[in-house]
Amino acid sequence: MMNDMNVSLPKALEDGAxxxxxxxxxxxxxxxxxxxxxxxxxxxxxxxRVDTGKTEKHSR
Known part of the structure; x- marks a missing residue:
């Protein structure tokens, strides 16, 4: 099942690229x-998992 989603873009993302x-x-x-x-x-x-990764990164 696929749901639709509307996203409002910040001004910085309104250019085409x-x-x-x-x-x-x-x-x-x-x-x-x-x-x-x-x-x-x-x-x-x-x-x-994120917190564990932070701990491992800082203990090196």
């Missing part, structure tokens, strides 16, 4: 694999 680049990146994301259900638990696990 930036908008085209953004559209390209969004389409790449849509075609990058199976969808992921984003739940509060998903965000918790993601931030735990």
């Amino acid at each position: 930036a908008q085209e680049r953004l559209e390209t990146l969004l389409l790449e994301g849509l075609e990058s694999g199976d969808p992921v259900l984003v739940t509060p638990d998903f965000w918790k696990q993601l931030w735990e």
Whole structure:
């Protein structure tokens, strides 16, 4: 199931080249694999991974 999404661009992205680049990146994301259900638990696990990566990077 595909839902529509409207995105308001900041003024800096309203020029044609930036908008085209953004559209390209969004389409790449849509075609990058199976969808992921984003739940509060998903965000918790993601931030735990980010925090672990920060800790490992700073301990080197």
